[in-house]
Amino acid sequence: MSTSSNSPYHHGNLRQALLEAGLIILEKQGEAGLGLRDLARAVGVSPAAPYRHFDSRAALLEALAVTGFQRFSARMEAVAATRPDNPMAAMGKTYVVFALQNANLFRLMFSPQLKKDARPGLAMASSAAFDTLRHVVGGDVGAGRIKALAAWAKVHGLAVLLLDGQIALRAGEDTEALIGEIISSL
Amino acid sequence: MSTSSNSPYHHGNLRQALLEAGLIILEKQGEAGLGLRDLARAVGVSPAAPYRHFDSRAALLEALAVTGFQRFSARMEAVAATRPDNPMAAMGKTYVVFALQNANLFRLMFSPQLKKDARPGLAMASSAAFDTLRHVVGGDVGAGRIKALAAWAKVHGLAVLLLDGQIALRAGEDTEALIGEIISSL
Structure with a gap:
């Protein structure tokens, strides 16, 4: 070089x-x-x-989103590798904490502006990021797919509501503890 | 006048x-x-x-968001009044369909820009909008509150993922049917 x-x-x-x-x-x-x-x-x-x-600026944003999905994948794999008692809960918490620690990157990764259909690199990184989650939840077809989408909706919604300041914490309440409670409750 | x-x-x-x-x-x-x-x-x-x-423009946006919460409340009450077998599922589906039918209004209602703390009218309309949901889920304290937040996270997440084009529909798949399946599955 x-x-x-x-x-x-x-x-x-x-x-x-x-x-x-x-x-x-x-x-x-x-x-x-x-x-x-x-x-x-x-x-x-x-x-x-x-x-x-x-x-272009769009190419830069795409590369940043790809980096985000790679880091997100690595976190998910690391959590799964610890073989937690409740893998869904452990991965769900990791998802929400990642979102809060990387707020703008998380928003970029899921921005409707980034057209995943038109960008194979981004589509691949995004799909790979969910492989670990899909594997734990039970697949990509039929009831497994519906279960995976429901689990995704729950953790994504919790992340977005917290990021957007929609969930009011009670006095002295710890965010991570609340995340854990909410994820375990359904 | x-x-x-x-x-x-x-x-x-x-x-x-x-x-x-x-x-x-x-x-x-x-x-x-x-x-x-x-x-x-x-x-x-x-x-x-x-x-x-x-x-100001901010006052206009706030008034539009208040109108949004009022319409949302009316829909939720109308669904609850039909005494559905599974009120949570019926209200969850109504939540997601409202979001898809009023995409920009929904985004505005939950925009972090609108400071609910500083705007009592908005805070009241937003809180009232969730009264019906809270009542069905079981309250505002302890386990009831956690259950309500979890239910909210799930439907909000599903709405946002669909609005942002993150959930790919299969060929011939109907959005409302998919929403119903996902909401029933957890």
């Missing part, structure tokens, strides 16, 4: 550095604050440099 | 006409297309006229 004359990054490293900086900007400022020029400034390269890796 | 010299509306009628036009613009163009001037043009009054009823 060659080093660009005006960049301190090797080719592959720059892509990774752009994604890391992008994730930080996304969480701090929201999707609106995220442009390829801002990103170039953040990692200290020329304004044109990010275009070697992402041909 | 007096009629304004430059308006075909009685005072109370103009407020109602502005809200009706606002709901139509909201569904057609989304929240971004909704300004007090657009609204004045839509109902055929002077640009200043809407300010007699809403002192």
